[in-house]
Amino acid sequence: SQGALSYRAVAQHDGGSPLFCESHDPGCMLTGLLCVPCAPQLVDAAVDCETGAVMVTWEH
Numbered sequence: 064s065q066g067a068l069s070y071r072a073v074a075q076h077d078g079g080s081p082l083f084c085e086s087h088d089p090g091c092m093l094t095g096l097l098c099v100p101c102a103p104q105l106v107d108a109a110v111d112c113e114t115g116a117v118m119v120t121w122e123h
Contacts, residue, residue, distance in 0.1 A: 067115075099123060 067089075074093050075081040084091035103121035110117045 069085060069087050070089060070091060071083065071085045072091055072093060073081050073083050074096060076097050079097070082093050082095055084093050101123065103123055106119065106121040108117050108119045
């Protein structure tokens with residue numbers, strides 16, 4: 064998106080170590096996640112333009 068130089072995503076499951084991915088493209092692949100029974104639903108993103116952060120939420 065306009066103004067973004069890179070993207071970073073972090074995922075962590077209960078009791079697990081965090082997984083990171085960084086990319087200059089608007090997407091990246093997280094590998095090593097535990098298998099879940101279904102794909103996330105109702106994915107939403109809230110952007111904070113002052114800090115340049117985005118919070119992504121979903122239901123499972």
